[in-house]
Amino acid sequence: MNFVHKLGSLSLIVYVFIFFAFIYLPIALIVIYSFNADPVNMMRWSGFTIDWYRQIFGFRNASSEAALYIESTDQLLAAVRTSLIVAASTTAVATVLGTAAALAVFRYSFFGKRFYRVLLFVPMLMPDIVLGIALLIFFVGVGISLGVGTIIIGQCTFLISYVFIVVSARLAGMDRTLENASADLGADEWTTFRKITLPQVMPGVVGGALLAFIISMDDLVITYFISGTSTQTLPIFIFGMLRRGIKPEVNAIATMMLLFSFAIAALGLYLNRRKR
Numbered sequence: 373m374n375f376v377h378k379l380g381s382l383s384l385i386v387y388v389f390i391f392f393a394f395i396y397l398p399i400a401l402i403v404i405y406s407f408n409a410d411p412v413n414m415m416r417w418s419g420f421t422i423d424w425y426r427q428i429f430g431f432r433n434a435s436s437e438a439a440l441y442i443e444s445t446d447q448l449l450a451a452v453r454t455s456l457i458v459a460a461s462t463t464a465v466a467t468v469l470g471t472a473a474a475l476a477v478f479r480y481s482f483f484g485k486r487f488y489r490v491l492l493f494v495p496m497l498m499p500d501i502v503l504g505i506a507l508l509i510f511f512v513g514v515g516i517s518l519g520v521g522t523i524i525i526g527q528c529t530f531l532i533s534y535v536f537i538v539v540s541a542r543l544a545g546m547d548r549t550l551e552n553a554s555a556d557l558g559a560d561e562w563t564t565f566r567k568i569t570l571p572q573v574m575p576g577v578v579g580g581a582l583l584a585f586i587i588s589m590d591d592l593v594i595t596y597f598i599s600g601t602s603t604q605t606l607p608i609f610i611f612g613m614l615r616r617g618i619k620p621e622v623n624a625i626a627t628m629m630l631l632f633s634f635a636i637a638a639l640g641l642y643l644n645r646r647k648r
Contacts, residue, residue, distance in 0.1 A: 399630065406623035424620040428628075448625075451609035458520060458595075458605060459588040462527040467581040469528070470535025471573070477536075478543040495530035496537075503530065504597035511598060518600030526598045527588050534587065535580035542576025582640040586633055 406425075410418035428448060477489055495503065507526045508518075516522060550572070554564040570577075592607040599608060606629070613622050 402623050403627050403630070406620060406627045408620060408623075411620065424624040425628075428621060428624055447604070448609060451604045451606045454520065454603060455589055455606040458523050458527065459585050461524045462531055462588045463581050463585045465524070465528050466531035466535050466584045467577060470532045470580060470584075471539050471577050473532065474536050474539035474543055475569075475573075478540065492533050492536050494533075496533045498530075500593035501597075504594040507594065508597045518598055519603050522598045522600070523595055523603065523605070526594055527591060530594070531584040531587060534583050535577075538580035538583060539573060539576040542573050542579075546572050579640055582636050586636055589629070589632070 405417075407420050407422065408417055409421040409423070410416050473492065477485065504526075507522070507529070511518060511522050511526075546569075550568050551564055554568050559567070590607060591605075592611060595605055596608055596611070599605065604612075606625075610622060610625055613625075
């Protein structure tokens with residue numbers, strides 16, 4: 373029996389190791405090969421260099437000039453700027469509307485409440501390509517020009533659902549006796565919301581906002597359909613580079629996006645811990 377227990381524990385350890393290696397090994401390879409000096413064959417290690425990071429920001433040298441894959445640093449920075457504008461706008465709108473929807477569903481009983489809750493899950497369950505095509509047909513059908521505005525509207529259609537779920541999970545564990553006590557002491561609804569409800573639900577609001585921001589920055593499929601020809605976000609810019617092969621600059625950009633996502637996640641954990 374002891375042998376069987378040890379064998380089971382060993383098998384579990386091996387499974388966990390293989391599982392995490394399967395998930396994180398490709399990411400580790402992207403980071404490692406972003407420092408590869410070989411400009412042609414990414415999988416052939418030719419030495420350590422940071423020239424690809426320097427080239428992204430416009431600092432080129434003789435060794436990297438022969439392997440120039442970024443047509444213009446200005447195009448890259450413009451794509452980053454567009455992604456930040458879209459992510460900030462969609463995060464603000466989705467956070468407000470998603471939080472309001474979660475509060476309404478949590479507090480009130482109304483006709484079709486369960487159906488309304490199911491509808492909020494549909495954008496998350498729907499395949500991205502289907503939602504992207506549907507949004508494209510809608511915008512073209514009503515005569516809206518594709519651009520930054522359509523990207524913001526399109527991303528809000530599914531980011532609201534993410535915020536709704538995160539905030540609803542926070543509301544489910546909220547102590548409503550404090551709200552009742554505030555009302556008994558004569559506070560109006562706005563004062564109760566500002567001083568009692570909002571501080572309790574704030575970790576969920578911040579978590580939903582950070583999640584929406586990261587998803588917006590990384591979205592490719594839906595954004596690709598509704599961005600038009602004159603607007604490029606960072607994922608679309610990277611996708612265009614990949615058509616010419618996986619080059620060192622792509623790995624460097626992917627590594628910086630990975631670090632940015634980790635920074636956003638760390639900020640969320642810090643704010644949540646500080647709030648507690």
